[in-house]
Amino acid sequence: MSVNLTLLTVMGALYACGIYLLLERSLTRVLLGLMLLTNATNLLILTTGGYAGLAPMFSKDTAAGDYNDPLPQALILTSIVISFAVTAFMLGIIYRTWVLAREDEIQDDAEDRRVARTPSFDVEDDSVIPVETSEFPLTMIGSDGQSVSDVPAGAEATVQVADRTLDADKAASEEQPGSLNVTPPNKEGGGQ
Amino acid sequence: MNIASFAPLAVLLPILGAALTFLLIRQPRAQRTVSIALLSVTLLLECWLLASVWEGGTAAVNIGGWLPPWGIVMVVDQFSSLMLVVSSSVSLAVLIYATGQGMADGDRDAPVSIFHPTYLILVAGVSNAFLSGDLFNLYVGFEILLTASYVLMTLGGTGPRIRAGVTYLVVSVVSSVLFLIAIAMIYGATGTINMADLAVKLADLDQGTQNLLHVMLLVAFGIKAAIFPLSFWLPDSYPTAPAPVTAVFAGLLTKVGVYAIVRTETLLFPGDTFNTPLMVAALLTMIVGILGALAQSDIKRLLSFTLVSHIGYMVFGLAMSSVAGLGAAVFYVAHHITIQTSLFLVTGLIERRGGSSSVDRLAGLAKLSPLLAVLFFVPAMNLAGIPPFSGFLGKLGLLQAGVQLGTPLAYALVAGGVLTSLLTLLAIARVWNRAFWRKPEDAEHPDPVLLAAPGDSATGDRAGKTNVTLLPRTMVGSTLGLVIFGVGLTVFAGPLFKVADQSAFDMLDRTAYIQAVLGEDPPVPAISQPEPQEVSK
Amino acid sequence: MGAITKSALVPFHFWLPGAMAAPTPVSAYLHAAAMVKAGIYLVARLAPGFADTPYWLPVVLGLGLATMLVGGYRALRQTDIKLILAYGTVSQLGFLTMVVGLGKPDAALAGLGLLLAHGLFKATLFLVVGIIDHQAGTRDIRKLSGVYRSSRALAIVAAIGAASMAGIPPLAGFVAKESVFEAFVHYGTGSGAGPWGLLILVGLVLGSILTFAYSARFMWGAFAVKPGVESTPFKPIKPAFLAAPAVLSLLTIVYGLWPAPVDGWVQPYAALFVPDGEDPAAAAGHLALWHGVTPALGLTALTFALGLAMFFGRNAVSRLQGLVPGWIDGDRTYQLAIGALDDAAVWITGRTQRGSLYFYLSVILTVAFVLPLTALVLANKALPEDLYFVDPNSPLQIVAGAGIVIGALAAVRANKRFLAVLMVSVTGYGIALMFALQGAPDLALTQMLVETIILVAFVLAMRSLPAELRDRTGGKYRVVRVIIGAAFGITMVFVAIFALGARVAAPVSLEFPKLAYEGGGGLNIVNVTLVDIRAWDTFGEISVLALAATGVASLIFVRSRGEGIRASSTVAEGSVGRRSPGGSRGNTRDDATLAMSRRFAASSRDAWIVAGRTLAPERRSIIFEVVTRLIFHSIIVFSIYLLLAGHNFPGGGFAGGLTAGLALTVRYLAGGRFELREASPVSAGTLLGIGLATAAASGLVPLLLGGQVFQSAIIEFWLPVFGDVKFVTSTIFDIGVYTVVVGLALDVLRSLGAEIDEHFEEQSEEPAGDQEPGGVPAETTAKGKA
Known part of the structure; x- marks a missing residue:
């Protein structure tokens, strides 16, 4: 098949510019870079259709090879629309980033940074077998396995239970994603 | 009529469901019913497909009645239908879990009106990617699931999610661009994008061009499947999403990439040209991934790293190009989808119960909620490959195939595989010991929820009472269902391995696939007269 | 073969006692009876297929033996009776792995017999520990004293279990262990095994001696009256509590006295193995209480003697153990190794997982051009012939192309946000023109419309962002960006030339018009x-x-x-x-303009739009x-x-x-x-x-x-x-x-x-x-x- 170097050269230039923009901290530039990349790719698909030809509008007298290849055109159309959708979404992201952080910049992952700084794991972390010789501390258990405490397992505990349910609820509803755990712990759980 | 002509429904029904949930935007209850009902119907349909393929062999359906290679075909073979069944079961469980969470949270975190349509389209995209017999349509399937995943990942629009969403989105778009470039190159070289047709026509090209096209596809899919060194984006992006979203991403999305690589390696570019580089990549993926897991203190991140690491097993299996290896890889994919998803769901429960997903802050969960401990323990041991679970069987199959192959590199991978499973066990055991068994006072930054707990709550029904408030029944139930499904993979490992081996055989053989699409006697491309199209109904 | 390493064998046996911090009944159930057994069961299931592979035997026997000895050795050092059992379990696991992994019919038979016996006595003992812990409030053998006197029934139940573990007749453990010895004597003295067979046999006996010793230690530790330790307060046990272990130990006795039913169950499994051709008698193993006077019986006797000796010389033994330098201690070594591993993990993760999108993209894009480039170079093909710069049907493309490139370069250089957006739009419109020139009116139309809407959306979304668009990456990075960008662009051009030039078949789309x-x-x-x-x-x-x-x-x-x-x-x-008005620091000119425009707007307030x-x-x-x-x-x-x-x-x-x-x-x-x-x-x-x-x-x-x-x-x-x-x-x-x-x-x-x-x-x-x-x-x- 013959190859159109003009289209390919333009494509190559668009890739180079697109990647240059993509490798940047500003979100706007990243988006512009992505747009250039998809434009370049559309050109590439166009090139696979060969020579410029007649618009693919059927007429009985035209040989099939005289039209510009309609299949790449259909693919490009799909690709244009998909990248349109992604661009629109990315614009939403940019605006949202601006609202949240007042800057248009890509931030590094905090947890990754933290992990990379971890000096070394504590060896004791793994020796978790507690030196504990009983699960049943003597004072609490009677011979039949019931509590020996005079107070029946109701009065005090109910309050405790209620209290705990409440706290637990609150804390759970905070439901922070894991990587937020580097923030000071007093943010969660809403104070005892 | 051919049963396979119902295969497109696996995509159509969820999208129809999405359309309905868009219209029912103000009735969350109706949305829930519609999406759960449609997904269940889809799952039943897929089970039926699997059964029919098992008996009748590979089948293809021409969408719109347009014959290949002109129209788009969907191909139902054992591999694709198995993937469909597993992925839909997992998605259904996650959907129920998510609605449970939504109800419990009073729809705070996930605006339900958005969640349902997006989730259904995600499922449709995954199914489309599994079924598609057309390279460009595969791209469209990827785009569907990716766009859905962008929306799901940024649900709620909090700072960390947007940050993670940007990483994920940009990397995914780049991988899509690379995929599209590869498609363009392939169309340029062959003039077709039908995969069966490509299988015939690519063989006519010289080896150098074949390798070129091959490597371009592999890079694009390698990013999606998270193969080292194209995997770094994953642990940064997955863990920040809401628990059910992370779960379904971890289970399904990378596997779609693996699926695409399997098709590339077997259907489009058969042979062993790229086996050595793939094996090296598999080894590095396993080792670097699992070391990453060891360095983490957050359960979700840790699991994300194990996810990357275990992708290495699958790549190892398919890189062997033997029925044993590929079959084990197929089995492993099915196993890993289920197990990884259940673990993320359990982590979601842990987060609710313990207030955090960081092992620095968790402690004593086994006493607070023994059920949670069991729910975590079973899939965790399964992941680490403790016998007799399916994880063990899958790894064993891979290692056996590796030993069979007998090259030094294969032995290196066998050793790496054993090491990885040991280190997985170590990483998981650390979580198990610290989050579940130590006393809350021993934790570095214990979460207030844990300290508030009375010391002896393991006895009596008090713990049970709080469990009900903290862990909604639907969430626990769906997690339990998935865990049981995972155990089911172990119980029915025999038949499953049979399906896996048979599908591996079919894929390596290729004739079933090509003949199902192009007919018994593959037509000579180009000058052939178009078949008369019957378009009347 | 890798699987075996995972059923808690050396060096991975440490997690098992760790996990046994679980409450006693759970522990007993999970570990002794079911959980780990399942692993062994799998080895047993695999052995028929694997025993012939050359790596199987050394790995299984070596690891099994090491596990058995290390576990037994460590069990002798514990002071917590549950940990004695836990390490004992580790040891027994090694034992079991060796037996079932041998892949001979008689060993298989013995292995399954042992598996069952072990399940019975280990569950009994764990339950006993649970009871002791519950009633006495401690499991420390330094604190327990005289429990025997408080609860004779419990002591008897425990004694049956421990005796079975030690292999004392006529209990289940003895029956099983006897046939194991039988099998290994046969293996060790048979042909083909050489000196290794004997070595394994010696190791096995050594392991059994350790087993005997820690069984005795368990009984002594839990129940005996110790001088200098005041007797432990021990509350009476409810009969229901005792029922479970009692039933289990009863089964142990029954099994020992009458092993025939068990023999019947496991024979079919043993039949899976191909008996050694040279010695058909090897197939004829049986579980029985009395085999007659055989070498195995002698070994059992030896085991008892030395085991007893070790128990009575326990002070000497523990002194000896104390003399062993710390680095030989498995736990320490293990922890050091894990520490090093963690350092390595953090190091590697810190290098690869940078958390920076820039880094990830650089890696991805580099891979994306290096691999195709390599493939190109390796293919080593001549340029295709049919290349052209000017399309005869559409020479204007060159002009449009130049416009696009200029737009893209300007977008790169632009330091104002809207200018950059506008320049990217220019390339977009240029591409629309290119589509039109190529013969694709639909594409041109769609591209124009999309560009327009995107431009509007851009302006709408970015109106609140600062107009300046600063380049925040340093000079060093800029070089990298240029290199990756240019290399990727050029590579893709050449890949396209070769890929497109390679087409031999006519495209399927030729049929599309029709x-x-x-x-x-x-x-x-x-x-x-x-x-x-x-x-x-x-x-x-x-x-x-x-x-x-x-x-x-x-x-x-x-x-x-x-x-x-x-x-x-x-x-x-x-x-x-x-x-x-006047909001922005009382700028009067602005106010005047504002007033003016209001008057104009108000004067013609006809509802043109709703x-x-x-x-x-x-x-x-x-x-x-x-x-x-x-x-x-x-x-x-x-x-x-x-x-x-x-x-x-x-x-x-x-x-x-x-x-x-x-x-x-x-x-x-x-x-x-x-x-x-x-x-x-x-x-x-x-x-x-x-x-x-x-x-x-x-x-x-x-x-x-x-x-x-x-x-x-x-x-x-x-x-x-x-x-x-x-x-x-x-x-x-x-x-x-x-x-x-x-x-x-x-x-x-x-x-x-x-x-x-x-x-x-x-x-x-x-x-x-x-x-x-x-x-x-x-x-x-x-x-x-x-």
Whole structure:
């Protein structure tokens, strides 16, 4: 098949510019870079259709090879629309980033940074077998396995239970994603 | 009529469901019913497909009645239908879990009106990617699931999610661009994008061009499947999403990439040209991934790293190009989808119960909620490959195939595989010991929820009472269902391995696939007269 | 073979005692009886197939033996009776692995027998520990004393279990262990095993001696009266508590005295193994209490003697153990190794997992050009011949191409945000021109419309961001960026040259014109391809559009989908976008202009557009409103024309929908957000839903009628005005596409336009008034381009 170097050269230039923009901290530039990349790719698909030809509008007298290849055109159309959708979404992201952080910049992952700084794991972390010789501390258990405490397992505990349910609820509803755990712990759980 | 002509429904029904949930935007209850009902119907349909393929062999359906290679075909073979069944079961469980969470949270975190349509389209995209017999349509399937995943990942629009969403989105778009470039190159070289047709026509090209096209596809899919060194984006992006979203991403999305690589390696570019580089990549993926897991203190991140690491097993299996290896890889994919998803769901429960997903802050969960401990323990041991679970069987199959192959590199991978499973066990055991068994006072930054707990709550029904408030029944139930499904993979490992081996055989053989699409006697491309199209109904 | 390493064998036996910190019954159940046994069971199941592979025996026997010895050794050092049992379990596991892994029929038989015996006695003992712990409040052998006196029944039950563990006749453990010795004596003295067989046998005996010793230690530790330790307070045990272990130990006795049933169960399994050809007698193993005077019996006797000796010399033994330097201690070594491993993990993770998108992308893109480049170089092909710069059919392409490149370079250089956006648009329009020159009018049309809408969306979304666009990456990185960018671009050019040049087959699309006309009933081949031949792609694509629309809305509205903007009639006149006079530091000139514009706006307040009155007078532009009024409906009509004519002429659902979207944009820009609501009575979500549902239905109905999904039909009929009409059912699908695209446009305007307007107004109403720099009002910027 013959190859159109003009289209390919333009494509190559668009890739180079697109990647240059993509490798940047500003979100706007990243988006512009992505747009250039998809434009370049559309050109590439166009090139696979060969020579410029007649618009693919059927007429009985035209040989099939005289039209510009309609299949790449259909693919490009799909690709244009998909990248349109992604661009629109990315614009939403940019605006949202601006609202949240007042800057248009890509931030590094905090947890990754933290992990990379971890000096070394504590060896004791793994020796978790507690030196504990009983699960049943003597004072609490009677011979039949019931509590020996005079107070029946109701009065005090109910309050405790209620209290705990409440706290637990609150804390759970905070439901922070894991990587937020580097923030000071007093943010969660809403104070005892 | 051919049963396979119902295969497109696996995509159509969820999208129809999405359309309905868009219209029912103000009735969350109706949305829930519609999406759960449609997904269940889809799952039943897929089970039926699997059964029919098992008996009748590979089948293809021409969408719109347009014959290949002109129209788009969907191909139902054992591999694709198995993937469909597993992925839909997992998605259904996650959907129920998510609605449970939504109800419990009073729809705070996930605006339900958005969640349902997006989730259904995600499922449709995954199914489309599994079924598609057309390279460009595969791209469209990827785009569907990716766009859905962008929306799901940024649900709620909090700072960390947007940050993670940007990483994920940009990397995914780049991988899509690379995929599209590869498609363009392939169309340029062959003039077709039908995969069966490509299988015939690519063989006519010289080896150098074949390798070129091959490597371009592999890079694009390698990013999606998270193969080292194209995997770094994953642990940064997955863990920040809401628990059910992370779960379904971890289970399904990378596997779609693996699926695409399997098709590339077997259907489009058969042979062993790229086996050595793939094996090296598999080894590095396993080792670097699992070391990453060891360095983490957050359960979700840790699991994300194990996810990357275990992708290495699958790549190892398919890189062997033997029925044993590929079959084990197929089995492993099915196993890993289920197990990884259940673990993320359990982590979601842990987060609710313990207030955090960081092992620095968790402690004593086994006493607070023994059920949670069991729910975590079973899939965790399964992941680490403790016998007799399916994880063990899958790894064993891979290692056996590796030993069979007998090259030094294969032995290196066998050793790496054993090491990885040991280190997985170590990483998981650390979580198990610290989050579940130590006393809350021993934790570095214990979460207030844990300290508030009375010391002896393991006895009596008090713990049970709080469990009900903290862990909604639907969430626990769906997690339990998935865990049981995972155990089911172990119980029915025999038949499953049979399906896996048979599908591996079919894929390596290729004739079933090509003949199902192009007919018994593959037509000579180009000058052939178009078949008369019957378009009347 | 890798599997065996995982059933808690050395060096991984440490997790087992760790996990046994579990409450006693759970521990007993999970570990002793079921959990780990399952692993052994698997080894047993695999052995028939694997025993022939050359790696199997050394690995299984070596690891098993090491595990058995280390476990036994460590069990002797414990002071917690549960940990004695835990390490004992580790030791027994090694033992079991060796036996079942041997892959000989007699060993298999013995192994299963041992498996069962072990399950019985270990469960008994764990339950006993649980009871002791529960009643005495401790499990420490240094504190326990005289428990025997408090509960004789418990002691007897425990003694049966421990005796079985030690292999004392006539219990289950003895029966099993006897046949194990039998098998290994046979193996060790048989041919083929050589000195290794004997060594293994010695190791086995040594392990059994350790087992005997720690069994004795367990009994002594738990029950004996110790001098110098006051006797432990021990509460009476309820009979129900004791029942479970008692039943288990009863079974132990029964099994020992009458092993025939068990023998019957396991014989079929042993038959799976091929007996050694040279010695058929090897197959004839049996579980029995009395085998006669054999070498095995001798070994058992030896075991008892030495085991007893070790128990009575326990002080000497523990002194000896104390003398062993710390580094030999498995735990310490293990922890050091793990420490090193963790350091390595952090190091590698810190190097690869940088948390920086820039780094990830650099790696990905580098891989993406290095691998194809390598493939190119290795292929070592000559350039294809048919290359050309100027397309004879369309020489103008060079000009368009130059324009595109200049636009792209300018976008790279631009340091103002809107300039950069504009330059990227220039490349977009240039590409539209390129499409037109190549013979793709549909593409050109769609690309133009998309570029326009994207440009508007950009301006709307970015009006609050600073105008400056600083390059924040340092010089070093810039070089890397240039290198990666240029290398990728050049590589792709060459890959394309070689890939395209390699084509030998004619493209499948040569048939498309005919297919489109005859099968699809349309003249516009591209459109028929989109809505019929490849309708499935398009179907997927509109779901992508629907998702993107949803996504944008969810990002901007965050909490709800924000379906309701109030009707314009409820909004106070001139309240939208009103600037407070003198707000910006009393700039009098601005105030004067403001007053002037208000007077003008008020004087001609005819309702050209419905919600125009809601805008603040200074925001209104009468001319714009008039023009909008005039063109809005014509654009909508035109968009519907594009939709319906698309089958035969350039146009189609996408182009039509985008045109309608532009019409909405114009209304929004002229009349503000309330105008937008007036323009579309239906919410965006509903539009998306209806569109998707229409498309899905048009795919589903043919299937229900017995065709294929998305199969189209041509219906010809006569209408009064139009005459003969040819209707292709795929048009219905195209209508779905149209609706979704309109929904997307509406959602974008609603979110990036209307909702951000509202954010603005909320902000400017705040007294502190931190005015955003560079906030370009939507109207002024976007008007010229719309």
